[in-house]
Structures are given as structure tokens and as C-alpha cells.
Amino acid sequence: MKVPKSYRSIILEYNGGYPEREYFRGFSILFFPLGHLSLDLEKMVRVYQTSPTHKHLTDLFPFCDSSGTTFAFVGRGEDLGKVYWIDETGERTLVCDSFDAFIAELKDTDEY
Numbered sequence: 001m002k003v004p005k006s007y008r009s010i011i012l013e014y015n016g017g018y019p020e021r022e023y024f025r026g027f028s029i030l031f032f033p034l035g036h037l038s039l040d041l042e043k044m045v046r047v048y049q050t051s052p053t054h055k056h057l058t059d060l061f062p063f064c065d066s067s068g069t070t071f072a073f074v075g076r077g078e079d080l081g082k083v084y085w086i087d088e089t090g091e092r093t094l095v096c097d098s099f100d101a102f103i104a105e106l107k108d109t110d111e112y
Contacts, residue, residue, distance in 0.1 A: 001061055001075035004099040024105055025095075026112030027066040060084065060092070063099075073099050 010019070016033025023029070059079070060072035070086040083102045084092040096102040 002080060003061065003075065004073065004081060006100050006103060007063060007073070010103075019103075019106060021106035021108045023107045023110045023112075024066065024071075024102065026110050027069075028110065029064045029066045029071065029106075031064045032062065060086070062086070071095070071102070073102075 010031065011034055014031065016031045018028070018030055059074050059077050061075040062070045062072040064071045068088070071083060072086055072092075073083045074080050081098045082094060083096040083099055085095050086092050096105065
């Protein structure tokens with residue numbers, strides 16, 4: 001699975017949590033931390049990709065949450081790097097063509 005450099009930079013600097021500009025299209029987002037904090041990302045990815053609802057989404061790498069909804073980028077294949085919103089049924093909706101575009105859309109208020 002290929003991970004965008006800008007995502008690696010964010011995780012290395014902040015290790016998850018709320019970014020400085022925490023709103024994406026009016027919704028507050030929370031980056032998943034790595035390692036021993038409140039969530040083990042590798043384990044979460046395995047659980048996410050093997051759940052009955054999400055098992056067909058094995059090309060996706062979930063990186064943040066907004067009110068129980070997951071945002072994920074494509075880690076392999078022809079849609080590499082695109083960011084999707086994944087609803088509770090496992091349906092995906094394209095929100096940005098890249099992780100960098102997702103980050104560029106973040107705002108410091110919930111106005112959209």
C-alpha cells in the first residue's frame with residue numbers, strides 16, 4: 001500500500017488527533033493515531049478491510065474520522081491517492097483527487 005508523503009509528514013509530526021485546521025466541508029475531522037495511543041492503526045486497517053461491510057474496500061487506507069464516518073485514500077490501483085468518504089454501509093464517495101487536495105480544503109471554522 002502506497003502512503004502519500006504529506007500523510008507521513010502529518011503522522012510523524014502530530015501522530016493523529018485534530019489538525020490545526022480541523023474542518024472539512026463543515027465537519028470536524030480526527031486523524032487516527034499510530035501505535036499505542038487510543039487506536040492501533042494497523043489493527044484498525046485490518047479490521048476495517050475484513051469487516052463484512054468493508055471487505056471489498058481493500059484498496060483503501062482509512063486515515064481519519066468525522067462523526068463516525070471514515071475518510072480513506074486509495075493506496076493502490078488506478079485511483080491511487082484519491083480520497084473517499086466511506087459511509088456506514090461501505091459505499092464510497094469521491095471527495096478529493098488527492099490527499100494534498102483534502103488537506104488544502106481544511107478550514108479553521110465549520111462554515112462551508
